[in-house]
Amino acid sequence: MTQHFMPGERRPASGGPKAAARNRAALVAAAREIYAASGLDAPLSAIARRAGVGQGVLYRHFPDRAALATAVLEENVGQIEQAAAVEKASLADVLGVMTWHLTESAAFIGLLHVYRAGARSDIRAHVLTLSERVERSLRGHLPVGHRLGAVDDLMLAVAMVSGAVSGPTREERERRALAAWRLLGIEVGPVRPFEG
Template identity: 65%
Template sequence: MTNPSDPGRPRPANQGRRVAARNRAALIAAAREVFAEQGLNAPLSAVARRAGVGQGSLYRHFADRMALASAVLGENVRQIEQAAIGPGATLKSVLGVVTWHVTRSTAFVDLLRVRGDDGQGRELSERVRTVLAGCLAGRNELTVDDLMLAVAMVSGAVAGPLEQRERQALAAWRLLGIEVGPLRPVETDIEV
């Protein structure tokens, strides 16, 4: 059988379950990039193309756009939870990870503001609150509500190209008198 994208080459063999986890991880990573560039209404075909898989593979893993967006947001929250674990974990370092996501995803910003309508969104938002509350243990100058408000304020300050959003976010944190660690993602094992 021939490959429809390159009729001169044979179609690669279906590797089934062996590549399912890799495809899912690639789809989540691609969706994060495509949604950041084009917004949540970006064509899902662009996500599949960026991940290097067919649209059928995308729909085998995610029933619809919202399922894919939820998987991306769930990965964002897992990264924040991961940042709070371990000997070097501080409020400063965790806020660096939160800010990295805030500068890259309006959907993530919306998630942090969720208060009750969406069950999964509320659950993810509460997980972020729990992480931040744990980082505040022993600190009396801030409450978790103060910190969530500060994150919302910082997210409201970011606009424009990525470099500009990062500068604006860091400037907003400075104005609030809160120190933030390096803006970075955290590697996690994406759930299959």
């Protein structure tokens, strides 16, 4: 039913900045859940429904798929960068944080496979930037002469491990990721989110 207003009558408030901040947070949380299960190609309409808002609200906050994907993946990448910035962090420590994110999110795995054929052109450039940030964080901890020191070897190893991350539970995905690192002869620290 459409509500009609008389001239001069005030329309109800939209909720203002507080509602806008809540809606944005709800959209990012919904996108994180849906992307974690379905990857970056999940329908935006499903994200809006999960957040309890209309698609118009989604597009007010995120003008395109790339903006929403970047907002969601920024947290994953930010945690890896924070882990890498810890003064005494080792490559194994940073790989532990990165591996945790691999076991949690299909979207994050998609980020690390950005070069694959068929990657969505509308998000490719944004995701490529995030992927490069992950590589810089890891590469900064590679000891001189490390087996992954060659130009493409580091991210190829990451892509190989992320390709092994499958299974119905987070525990199974972690077990498979650690087995893949072990087969590559790479030590990984505790698999957990970064807790600054």
